[in-house]
Structure formats: structure tokens, C-alpha cells
Amino acid sequence: MITLYDLPISSYGCKIRVLMTHKKINWRSVTPPDGYGSPAYCKIVPAGTIPAIDHNGFLLADSEAIAEYLDEIIVSPPMLPDDPQDRARVREISRFHDTRLEPLLRAFFSHVSPNSRDNDFVKDNSALLQKRLHQLDRIANPAPLLFRNQLTIADCGFVASFALISTLRDILDLDLGVPERLQAYERVLATHPSVAAESTAYYNALATWAATKLAG
Ligand SMILES: N[C@@H](CCC(=O)N[C@@H](CS)C(=O)NCC(=O)O)C(=O)O
Structure with missing residues (x-):
């Protein structure tokens, strides 16, 4: 255990x-x-x-x-591809997620409450996030997951990040366009049998958290 x-x-x-x-x-x-x-x-x-x-x-x-x-x-099912270059690409995307994309989402957290919101910061951070999404669109080629049909380590981080993007976009009225290929990837990921329940639970946890922030 x-x-x-x-x-x-x-x-x-x-x-x-x-x-x-x-x-x-x-x-x-x-x-x-x-x-x-x-x-x-x-x-x-x-x-x-x-x-x-x-x-x-x-x-x-x-x-x-x-x-x-x-x-x-726990080697089965494997969550990295066999081929060294495929494996390196998956690691590259996972690190891009963790170090370049997710921190920008986190940076919005203290601006969810209207009392502590800095609209200039929100606008600038949103523009940077847009840039990162375009970069991701060039690095990754989801077909339909990041590495064909194999759920990999890199996919796991995007479950929460897609939920954060959509929740924060609504609350902060972000001018943000998720590239179409990434939108298709998001749909496949969220309905994957190993992902669906966690994705729903995460959306719910986020909604509860955001409601508290918005009330305060
Ligand atoms: N790179 C770390 C980041 C983890 C992280 O920042 N977690 C947040 C909560 S989601 C945290 O523990 N923050 C507390 C802190 O930074 O002291 C990872 O991938 O686990």
C-alpha cells in the first residue's frame, strides 16, 4: 500500500x-x-x-x-514508450508542462478573489499562457494522446491543467484560445477510462475551491 x-x-x-x-x-x-x-x-x-x-x-x-x-x-501498463526518442519526447512534454505551463496557471490563483485581483497581471499572464499553448501545439502531436493510444506520464499532468484552464478562463474572463489539436486531445484525455473519474473529481474540487475564493 x-x-x-x-x-x-x-x-x-x-x-x-x-x-x-x-x-x-x-x-x-x-x-x-x-x-x-x-x-x-x-x-x-x-x-x-x-x-x-x-x-x-x-x-x-x-x-x-x-x-x-x-x-x-510497477511496469504494467508501461507509461513511457519503448523507443528512446519517443520516450525522450514524452519526458520533454511532461517537463514543459511542469516547468513552463502549469506555473502560469498557478500564478492566477491569488487573482481569483475579486478582492486581490490585479487585472494587468491577469492580462499579461494570460498572454504568456497563450504563447505556451502555441508552443505546446508545436512540440506535441496528439494522436490521439500525446503518444498514440498509450497513456503516458506526460498525459497525467494535463488532466488537472485542462480543468484549470477552462475554470480560470470562465472566472477571469481570459482571452485564451486553446489550439484545435489540443482541444481534441483534451476531449480524448478526459474520457479515457483511467482518467474520467479523476478528471470529474478534480473539476468538482476546483469548483468548490473557486466558490470559496469568489465569496471571500
Ligand atoms: N515540482 C513539484 C511541485 C509541487 C507543488 O508545487 N505542489 C504545491 C501544491 S499543488 C505545493 O506543495 N506547494 C507548497 C510549496 O511550494 O511550498 C511537483 O511536481 O511535485
Whole structure:
């Protein structure tokens, strides 16, 4: 049994939940004691970030490191392609997601509440996000998933990110066009048997979180 330090609203947590669902891994989700970043949680996970796993006493943080570890110890179904170049491309896209795209979505969080919204920031961040989506459209060639029909590590991060894009676009009235090929990919991804339930749960967690922010 794997313990996952996680919260329903965590986008990187969602990435690992999708991966574990696909690999049929038994896990239990645990809320980080006193919240992530707290001294109590940092005693367990020095980085203080979620997600993190405890696998029989082996503690590991960072979603990408966790994803690759789980893919190596639970080899079926494989979530990286066999061919080195295909595998490298999947890793490139996954890192592009984690380091170039997702941080821009996260940057909107403190602007969801109208009380703390900076419209200039929202506009500039939205323009940067648009640029990243066009870059992704050039890097990735979904057919229909990022690597043919094989659900890979790179797909897992986009489940939460697509939900964030659509939720934040509505709330902040973002002038954002998701390229058509990525829209088609989003539809296939969200209905994949290993993804659908987590995608719905993540949309629901986001809606609850956003409602609280908008009320405050
Ligand atoms: N690169 C890390 C980022 C994880 C991350 O930033 N998680 C957020 C919550 S979704 C967090 O723990 N933030 C607390 C902090 O940065 O101290 C990963 O992929 O796991």
C-alpha cells in the first residue's frame, strides 16, 4: 500500500492519482499534517510539497520523480514508450508542462478573489499562457494522446491543467484560445477510462475551491 500526501485540489497530486489509477495501484491519500509547507509536514517531507509518497518507508517528493519511480517498480501498463526518442519526447512534454505551463496557471490563483485581483497581471499572464499553448501545439502531436493510444506520464499532468484552464478562463474572463489539436486531445484525455473519474473529481474540487475564493 502506498501513502500519498495529497489534497483533492492539488494539480500535481491529480497527476499522480491518474497514474496510480491507470496502473491499478492501491493507495491511501493523506492530508499533510498542518498543511503543506508546515514544519510538521517538512519533518516528514523536507521539500514540504505535495504530492509525496511513502512506499514502505521510502519517502519521495516531486510528481515527476514519483511518476518515473512508480513506472519503474510497477511496469504494467508501461507509461513511457519503448523507443528512446519517443520516450525522450514524452519526458520533454511532461517537463514543459511542469516547468513552463502549469506555473502560469498557478500564478492566477491569488487573482481569483475579486478582492486581490490585479487585472494587468491577469492580462499579461494570460498572454504568456497563450504563447505556451502555441508552443505546446508545436512540440506535441496528439494522436490521439500525446503518444498514440498509450497513456503516458506526460498525459497525467494535463488532466488537472485542462480543468484549470477552462475554470480560470470562465472566472477571469481570459482571452485564451486553446489550439484545435489540443482541444481534441483534451476531449480524448478526459474520457479515457483511467482518467474520467479523476478528471470529474478534480473539476468538482476546483469548483468548490473557486466558490470559496469568489465569496471571500
Ligand atoms: N515540482 C513539484 C511541485 C509541487 C507543488 O508545487 N505542489 C504545491 C501544491 S499543488 C505545493 O506543495 N506547494 C507548497 C510549496 O511550494 O511550498 C511537483 O511536481 O511535485
